[in-house]
Amino acid sequence: MSADGTSLPRLAIRQFLFSLRRPARILVAVSGGSDSTGLLLLLDEAVKAASNPEISLCAATVDHALRAGSAEEAREIAALCASLGIPHSVRIWQGEKPKTGIMAAAREARYGLLAEAAEALGADLIVTGHTFDDQRETLEMRGMRTEQVSSGIADAVLFDRRFWILRPLLFSTRAYIRAFLRERGVGWIDDPSNEDEKYERVRVRRQPPADAAAETDIRATWEERLALSSRAADWLDRHFMLHGGLLGQVAPDGLREDRAVLDYALGRLTAVFGGQPFVPGRGQMERILAFAAGGKPGRMTAGRVVFDLRRDGLYLARESRGILPLVLRPGEAGVWDGRFYVWNGLTTSIEAEAATPRAPSFLCLSQESSAPKSLGAKGTLRFVESVIAQTRGGWIPVTSTGMRESMQHLPKAAWKRAIASAPALSSEGAYLAPESSRSIDLTPYFAPFDRFLTRFDFIFADRLSAVFATAPYAGLPLRSIDGKTI
Incomplete structure (x- = not known):
């Protein structure tokens, strides 16, 4: 580890490759910026140095077609990949672009196109160049919205139940990655949107960084989240029943469980039964928990779910309003x-x-x-x-x-x-x-999990798949995390 607590990029990549299940074909998402270009070159250097035929690389660039010059930039990246002997694909975001929420729409399109490229190139997993700088910015933005401790950017996310997206440089700083690129004599593309202050992330990026001693210990937060997911999965086994694939029931004893476990489990069950990608907000969850623990029979609606509390437990079903064809x-x-x-x-x-x-x-x-x-x-x-x-x-x-x-x-x-x-x-x-x-x-379909499933929620989501008798989620393509066998 370096003096400021972030891992050096070369070491991070070596540890990442060592952790992979083999054989593995890695699709590198390359935008041309310093982070993704550094990721590509670091992986290429490490794979060639190890001379390991069980690990191979391919790459893809998503042209969002949002500004002039993006097609030329994609061609430059293709040329770089060709010089390294790495198969490369360019995917273009076609069609009309939304006038609002463009960043979220672009993210959704980007991962869909990367998955298509991974399938076409025979890749087993996708890697992106997110860095510790991105992590800090995300924690800062979420900290401005809630007092709850955030898990930040996940190091591993399952996309569309098909491909794991891994972020091997998430504990490496951008400064170190750019130093590596200068050492190699390789430049990068600066996206003008990274300077546009209409985007919240750009505004946060320009603020002085928070005191390092006061920053969230993200790894400890991840461990806590994993432990909570595991405890909630056990809670499902002991206290939850599914009737006819449509009606959920929590046994009375389950409503007297530890509040943190009940908060986690009921929040995600609400999102699943309500068909919502996110758990209810803090205010709604407080109402749900107070109702569930109150012991007084009755009904309430939150998150498009009707909660029906009876002597034999709490029943959950989708409310009848707002169901569109x-x-x-x-x-x-x-x-x-x-x-x-x-x-x-x-x-x-x-x-x-x-x-x-x-x-x-x-x-x-x-x-x-x-x-x-x-x-x-x-x-x-x-x-x-x-x-x-x-x-x-x-x-x-x-x-x-x-x-x-x-x-x-x-x-x-x-x-x-x-x-x-x-x-x-x-x-x-x-x-x-x-x-x-x-x-x-x-x-x-589990709205909070089936499009983007972080490894922190994997245990709970996979147990829920068993309850609904659906196919299990694809396992992590890793044999170890942080040196610990999984």
């Missing part, structure tokens, strides 16, 4: 209501909408059951362990393995509310017949 053309895929991934394998367009009492939803009964196919049909509450869902892996149970009681023991109002939140599929004005439904891929 989703239309998909043949071959198209999308996320309905932030809760279900849908792919249309038919030759006609389909529409997913909230179920009605007479609409067959995505849920149906196993062949052994003689009960009617429609969830709204009389006798629905007599279903026992027979609810199954069509997913990308076929027809599988979505009732949690811990549930053995009959649906008739569930509160009628809570179960009906859950049913009303199920997706019903139709085509050309008619609900799909069972044989047509088999051409539709539909699986639960």
Whole structure:
């Protein structure tokens, strides 16, 4: 470690390569700035020095097409990669750009295009050039919005359930990386947006850095977050049940658990059942926790979720308001209501909408059951362990393995509310017949996890996948972190 507590770039890269599971093909995201250019050259130097055929590099540049000269810059990066013998791809952000929220939209587009490049180049993982300077700026910005301790930028994020994005220089400073580039006689591109003070990060960057002694010990914060994720996953095993893939239930004992665990678990369950990418804000979470711990039966709504507190626990279901239809053309895929991934394998367009009492939803009964196919049909509450869902892996149970009681023991109002939140599929004005439904891929979607999942939340999210009987998340492509075997 260096005197100011950051790792030297060459050492950071050697440790990163040592930590990788092998064989590994790494896609380097290169924008042409000093951080990503330094990352590319550091990795190239280390891989060639080690002469390890089990590790190879490829690279990609995303041209956001937001300013003149970006295409020429992409060509310069391509030339640099060619000189190093590294396969390179340029991906262009096509289409009309939003007039507001451009930075967030560009980030979303960038990672999608990088994933496409990784797939095309046969990469196993993606690396980006985020530095300790980026980390400091992020902590500063989040500190201005909340008094809660932030985990900052994660060192590993799973994107779209497909590719892990790793940041090997997250504890190296930009000054060290630029010193390395000067040593190699390599220049870099300065993006004009990095000087535009209309962006918050630029304004924060120009402020004097905080006292190093007062900065968050980010590694300790990460360890605490990982431990909390693990404890919350155990809480799921002991206290949470899923009924019919739509209705969650927290046992009474689970509501008396440690407040930090309950805050973490209920916040993320609220986001999942509400189809929201983020947990509720602090104010909403205080209301939810106070209601859950109050012990007085009743209902409240927060984060698009109805919380129904009864003697046998707390029930969670999507509220019926604001559920918008989703239309998909043949071959198209999308996320309905932030809760279900849908792919249309038919030759006609389909529409997913909230179920009605007479609409067959995505849920149906196993062949052994003689009960009617429609969830709204009389006798629905007599279903026992027979609810199954069509997913990308076929027809599988979505009732949690811990549930053995009959649906008739569930509160009628809570179960009906859950049913009303199920997706019903139709085509050309008619609900799909069972044989047509088999051409539709539909699986639960976890809005706070399935697009961007940090390694801090991985344990909880993966346990939740088991509860919903969906495929597990891809494991980290690392055999160790900070020298510790995982």
